[in-house]
Amino acid sequence: MIDFLRGQVAHLESEYVVLDVHGVGYRVFCPNPYAFSAKNQETVTVYTHHHVREDAILLFGFSTRDEQKLFRKLIEVSGIGPRVAMGILSGGNPDTVVAAIHQENISFLTKLPGIGKKTAQRMILDLKDKLEGMGGTASLFDPEPAAASAFQDGNPGWPEAREGLKALGYTDMELDRVWSKLKDQVSQDEAVDSVMKKALKLLYAG
Template identity: 80%
Template sequence: MIDFLRGQVAYVETEYIVLDVQGVGYRVFCPNPYVFPAKGQDAITVYIHHHVREDAQLLFGFPTREEQRLFRKLIEVSGIGPRVALGILSGGNPDGVIAAIHNENIAFLTKLPGIGKKTAQRMILDLKDKLEGLGGATLFNPISADVSELDDVNVTPGWPEAREALKALGYTDAELDRVWAKLKDQLKPDEEVDSLMKKALKLLYAG
């Protein structure tokens, strides 16, 4: 089974990257493809989950081993397949997801793509004691805010959550303010967090 690939990015699409590894192009589905460097830059390492089913073999890729491990924990939960797990990681930064599980924050978890109340409860039950060693400082800071605090009535509701996830990836407030100024007039009122993330990352990636 493939655990990681090292090569150059050949293409970046909205759902995946194509990684050129010694002349072979691997299609790798990612939570946020635009976090990876542009085509033709130095070789990178992508941590892989190699998913095998009867009709296909799929590669899911992550910039860190921690995200890879969290993805693998998520797909152990009944009702969460690889596509839903990918949506979880695109809709909320890993530390935030881990903290929400540890603090039994169902309100936060049900804001993630594809997660209803019952699935959120299963995530907490199945994973709360299995995430030791994953996550950073956020893990030790309970998420006490109500979901309504994530929604600013003056902006698209999902943007505050998307912004926090982008900050966790290392982007500055100034960069995110510039991106929001470009994005805000192009969005639907009910734009999903994962869609916001992808559109913002595309702008950040383009400079």
């Protein structure tokens, strides 16, 4: 199993990053590839999950061990495959996702990409006792007022996307500036992961 890769970012796309490790380019699918955009020409560490199935061998990558660990727990839940788990991590940082599971916050979980009520209930049932020591102390915002406020600005998924971007190290000032550019480019029903990726692209472009 490939547990991590260390190298330079050679290429970025909306779903993956290509990491140059001693002249070999590894395509690594990431929740938010643009999180690595500011690290061009620097040596970066990408924590990975090596996924093997009959028709493909894939690498999924993460910027932290917590993301990697939560991803591996998520794909143990019936109905959650690697792609859905990636969507969950793109829509919420590990602390808030773990907190939602511990607090049995179905309202929050069902706002994550690809998660319906039954899957949210399975996440709580299967994982609540398996996430000890994984953060989860985050104070979750009340989704209804936040969503209503964001809806007036164009998209109800922005508060969750903003929380994820803050977890990546972006400041309130940077996020306010990028939202002023982004709010006219997203639809009212656009998914959180899509909003986040568009925001990261704008942040990367400066």
